[in-house]
Amino acid sequence: xxxxxxxxxxxxxxxxxxxxxxxxxxxxxxxxxxxxxxxxxxxxxxxxxxxxxxxxxxxxxxxxxxxxxxxxxxxxxxxxxxxxxxxxxxxxxxxxxxxxxxxxxxxxxxxxxxxxxxxxxxxxxxxxxxxxxxxxxxxxxxxxxxxxxxxxxxxxxxxxxxxxxxxxxxxxxxxxxxxxxxxxxxxxxxxxxxxxxxxxxxxxxxxxxxxxxxxxxxxxxxxxxxxxxxxxxxxxxxxxxxxxxxxxxxxxxxxxxxxxxxxxxxxxxxxxxxxxxxxxxxxxxxxxxxxxxxxxxxxxxxxxxxxxxxxxxxxxxxxxxxxxxxxxxxxxxxxxxxxxxxxxxxxxxxxxxxxxxxxxxxxxxxxxxxxxxxxxxxxxxxxxxxxxxxxxxxxxxxxxxxxxxxxxxxxxxxxxxxxxxxxxxxxxxxxxxxxxxxxxxxxxxxxxxxxxxxxxxxxxxxxxxxxxxxxxxxxxxxxxxxxxxxxxxxxxxxxxxxxxxxxxxxxxxx
Amino acid sequence: xxxxxxxxxxxxxxxxxxxxxxxxxxxxxxxxxxxxxxxxxxxxxxxxxxxxxxxxxxxxxxxxxxxxxxxxxxxx
Numbered sequence: 348x349x350x351x352x353x354x355x356x357x358x359x360x361x362x363x364x365x366x367x368x369x370x371x372x373x374x375x376x377x378x379x380x381x382x383x384x385x386x387x388x389x390x391x392x393x394x395x396x397x398x399x400x401x402x403x404x405x406x407x408x409x410x411x412x413x414x415x416x417x418x419x420x421x422x423x424x425x426x427x428x429x430x431x432x433x434x435x436x437x438x439x440x441x442x443x444x445x446x447x448x449x450x451x452x453x454x455x456x457x458x459x460x461x462x463x464x465x466x467x468x469x470x471x472x473x474x475x476x477x478x479x480x481x482x483x484x485x486x487x488x489x490x491x492x493x494x495x496x497x498x499x500x501x502x503x504x505x506x507x508x509x510x511x512x513x514x515x516x517x518x519x520x521x522x523x524x525x526x527x528x529x530x531x532x533x534x535x536x537x538x539x540x541x542x543x544x545x546x547x548x549x550x551x552x553x554x555x556x557x558x559x560x561x562x563x564x565x566x567x568x569x570x571x572x573x574x575x576x577x578x579x580x581x582x583x584x585x586x587x588x589x590x591x592x593x594x595x596x597x598x599x600x601x602x603x604x605x606x607x608x609x610x611x612x613x614x615x616x617x618x619x620x621x622x623x624x625x626x627x628x629x630x631x632x633x634x635x636x637x638x639x640x641x642x643x644x645x646x647x648x649x650x651x652x653x654x655x656x657x658x659x660x661x662x663x664x665x666x667x668x669x670x671x672x673x674x675x676x677x678x679x680x681x682x683x684x685x686x687x688x689x690x691x692x693x694x695x696x697x698x699x700x701x702x703x704x705x706x707x708x709x710x711x712x713x714x715x716x717x718x719x720x721x722x723x724x725x726x727x728x729x730x731x732x733x734x735x736x737x738x739x740x741x742x743x744x745x746x747x748x749x750x751x752x753x754x755x756x757x758x759x760x761x762x763x764x765x766x767x768x769x770x771x772x773x774x775x776x777x778x779x780x781x782x783x784x785x786x787x788x789x790x791x792x793x794x795x796x797x798x799x800x801x802x803x804x805x806x807x808x809x810x811x812x813x814x815x816x817x818x819x820x821x822x823x824x825x826x827x828x829x830x831x832x833x834x835x836x837x838x839x840x841x842x843x844x845x846x847x848x849x850x851x852x853x854x855x856x857x
Numbered sequence: 858x859x860x861x862x863x864x865x866x867x868x869x870x871x872x873x874x875x876x877x878x879x880x881x882x883x884x885x886x887x888x889x890x891x892x893x894x895x896x897x898x899x900x901x902x903x904x905x906x907x908x909x910x911x912x913x914x915x916x917x918x919x920x921x922x923x924x925x926x927x928x929x930x931x932x933x
Binding site (some may be wrong): 573599604606607703764807811826 | 868870887892906912916
């Protein structure tokens with residue numbers, strides 16, 4: 348019988364006794380079966396609820412591990428919503444997030460429990476290994492699930508914010524279910540799918556492995572981060588674990604093709620390769636395609652604010668070196684509107700802002716109605732009843748085949764190594780350093796480097812050390828230049844365009 | 858060796874590459890650094906590091922990396 352699904356936990360409830368002893372989540376050395384995931388998640392849920400945490404944010408501050416995913420599910424069992432925090436994030440940035448979130452509970456593991464003591468937090472800290480010892484209370488858990496509705500939040504993930512304060516995107520069950528159903532359909536996920544996860548668990552990108560695995564009784568391996576430095580070992584891992592489906596950021600894929608890995612070894616089981624976050628350089632894509640001619644390649648596009656991915660394109664024709672892979676079309680039950688500068692639908696070939704409509708829209712930013720209202724707005728094409736769209740700030744256009752093409756960002760947000768970064772956040776962080784007068788960042792799109800210009804009396808080494816202390820690794824500038832004077836525009840703003848132009852031109856000189 | 862040190866220092870000005878012998882083990886270099894290094898070494902020394910030499914042992918210190926470059930040049 349088909350019943351209407353309203354909670355992501357139904358995936359686990361329905362599947363665990365079909366595949367009790369099959370591996371659900373694993374890494375290079377530890378495996379967790381569906382039964383173990385089910386029992387542990389319910390134990391955590393029981394514990395948190397009985398401690399009085401209900402309908403609240405619960406921070407999961409753990410290293411990347413299958414247990415982290417089980418902790419997420421445990422939080423949802425308690426009727427709470429999980430907030431994953433990167434365990435390598437600088438303390439300063441975590442404190443900013445905590446100030447916004449005011450969490451009453453944090454779940455740690457052995458590797459993070461000492462770090463949490465170093466920052467300003469005096470509420471409950473629980474150790475994962477203690478929580479899973481709780482015996483699940485079936486009656487309590489049933490009551491929580493019965494009272495839940497599908498617009499209740501499931502997670503909050505924090506993304507870069509241009510003012511220097513990260514924004515917490517809140518997503519609900521209904522949006523995640525909608526996404527997982529459409530996504531799984533396009534990728535053709537089933538019980539024989541073996542995922543190799545690359546994306547961090549603290550971003551919504553990991554939804555792609557976490558929930559389809561539960562829906563279909565598939566298996567997801569978390570690939571050790573270090574392997575992405577040493578490509579031969581990476582392919583050996585894929586082959587050893589018989590991984591057949593990957594959803595990776597583009598730089599992880601180009602690293603393999605760019606270093607000539609396929610001359611030595613090929614992934615033997617891989618048949619579905621989804622990629623996103625950045626434009627796939629065509630030359631590198633063609634190397635992949637040649638190495639795996641029978642695999643399916645799927646380009647994905649979507650902002651965190653619309654739950655995971657919103658558009659897909661299954662590569663179904665030949666591309667030459669000057670082509671761009673389209674982002675294609677929206678997933679089922681999602682609509683894309685391209686709005687030009689007059690807020691009118693863009694015509695064929697005309698660039699417009701990519702705006703998203705549908706159940707996949709998240710609830711907005713946590714404790715931030717102002718910033719939510721700036722981008723979750725009334726559909727300008729509808730003046731008859733309330734209807735929200737999300738304005739992505741990305742520019743796109745339709746090609747002559749009617750496929751959507753990504754063009755660029757409207758503002759200073761960039762994508763780097765799969766991470767979404769507001770250059771303004773880097774500038775704000777550096778600007779707070781003593782001895783800095785002005786800071787301005789540009790992005791070298793060719794060499795994929797973040798370049799920081801500053802004025803002030805601090806030496807470069809101090810600036811880089813400060814950046815390391817205050818910013819996540821992927822936001823640390825690769826090139827730092829001290830200037831005597833910061834060039835300004837006629838409006839008195841820092842002239843980013845001029846800085847970028849000068850930098851890019853100088854680079855070309857021998 | 859000096860050119861190599863300069864390339865490394867451009868990546869991480871705060872690290873003393875003459876003494877540090879655990880660039881990989883201590884997670885000082887990440888995957889982006891490795892790609893950048895390979896590209897810049899190829900430009901500076903005109904050697905292509907073959908994929909089977911891209912292993913942790915060859916990247917753990919400036920010295921190891923320099924030895925690799927020399928070995929590759931000798932093999933030419």
